[in-house]
Amino acid sequence: MTSSVAELTRTLVSIPSHEDETDAGDAIETWLREETAARVTRDAVGNVLARKGPTGQDGDGSTDRPSLALVGHHDVVPPADSQVRDDPGREGEYLVEEREGRIFGRGAADMKGAVAAAMVAFRDATPPDGCDLVFASFVGEEVGGVGARHAIEEGFVPDYAVVGEGSTNYSKPGVTDVVVAHRGRRGTTVTAHGVASHASEPDAGENAIYRAADAIDRIRALEFPAVDVAGEALTGSVAVTEIDGGSAINVVPDRCSFTVDERTVPGERIDFGVLSDIPDVEWTVDQNLPPMLCEDDAFAGRMLAAARECQSGDPELVTKPHATDAGWLSQAGTTCLVYGPSEPGEAHTRDESVSISVLERCRETYRQVAETWPESGGDDRSREENAR
Structure with missing residues (x-):
């Protein structure tokens, strides 16, 4: 297994997951088990979930500590013919290319690159004392949030979540912004x-x-x-x-x-x-x-501060026109933000791609937020339904 965000992105992008997400989920689950000491689970629909505390693992299985989740999905829309390999022995694999500092392939932008960045950040980060860090990669986002809805029904409601859908080049070219609301x-x-x-x-x-x-x-x-x-x-x-x-x-x-x-x-x-x-x-x-709206100014401010520390540009708090799994989580009670490498016009295209430098930017931003939020001890509201 690899620890490089770019190489992990290339691996995930190469795995077909428009009809069946099983193989992509297997790769994510295996990597988490080999690279972390977290408690890793796979639910009935194929979502991959992992949880760890400040010591690197969830020793007692408790779910009553405040939690931050890094969230993505590993299903994709059907590829174009040009995005599928036809060479002997590799028929059906997705074609992955790297050039000019970008990774090209179905799902690179939406959103296996962000999943890879979140996986590495999850491995490397140490959450604050008394808090847990959660990772989730859902199935079925492209068909109405099937995986997110199932996870929520099974009790997955972290206190906070950063969903890695696209937020790059929204306010201006060259920056990755923080989305505080999106349409449904x-x-x-x-x-x-x-x-x-x-x-x-x-x-x-x-x-x-x-x-x-x-x-x-x-x-x-x-x-x-x-x-x-x-x-x-x-x-x-x-x-x-x-x-x-x-x-x-x-x-x-x-x-x-x-x-x-x-x-x-x-x-x-x-x-x-x-x-x-x-x-x-x-x-x-x-x-x-459902749409999403973050009304927690402290959480949005901490995310924006981390985003500014991890790039030379000046990111802003912005809104997003598209629905994401953040809507389902927000509706269930999780305070959500969206922050990810995909740029407008990249997802679902014949030449879909993602910037490697922006992947690294997102990885570092996720890591910084994961190590400083939630604030130690969290708030007083009930934790009974938090992420498992």
Whole structure:
């Protein structure tokens, strides 16, 4: 096993994990067992979790000490053909290349590079007296946070977490910023019901498309939700994205449905009750990825101070437009921040890559925060549901 962040990133990126995360999880688990004395576990869905105290291991298995978690995910979206090897004996592996100070390959930016940086930081850091350091790499982030939700249901709710999703080049080029809030995503299907009739006698029926059109007009008239965070407005959005209705050119339709993509902000949602007086219209929430907001100024300040110590630029507290697993953790009660190497425009692309120097920057920032937070002794709130 290797201790280099770059080499560990290359190893993880080479392992296919868009359909089955098992092999990538095996590599992470094995490395943690060989490189640390932490208590390492693998749960029923494949999440890899590790926990240690100031002595380097979780000797008594207690979960009532204040904790900081370094969090990532090792699943990825499907690769492009150009990102998969076809040479004999290595068919199916992801192609990994290093050039111009960057590592290229599916998952390099989103987010195996950050996972590697967190693993090395977890190994090297000594948490404050009376506090625990936790590592978690989840499965299923790209399909709605499957792993994070399972872990939370099983009791994984650390006091604090740094989620290693992208925060580089947000405020300005060349810096890795600290994200204190991000948007969520709610997907909703609205269905209008009517009464079918022959199109030559439209008044004999009730046109479901017309009812759906009335509902769409109501949705379009809604104001986008917004909140003020870190001196800027974090604004959501609402868009009708799909529509389906009708069975034939000569039939008044009895059903029409459309989907609404809503980018949510902390504490705000659009109110579908504006549709309640349109006859025979109903709506169902299909996906609801929660937003995240950190209201702990001390935690954000400590993270920002560490970020500034680990780079020559001037990072800032910023917001992020995309949902992450920090939303699920925040909803469960964990105080979260996002800090990671990925840059806008890198994730999910055919030439996805990550900067090696920024990986090292993140590793050192994670280590510094892990050695100074939580403050020794923590606060007085119950620890019964903290990270296992």
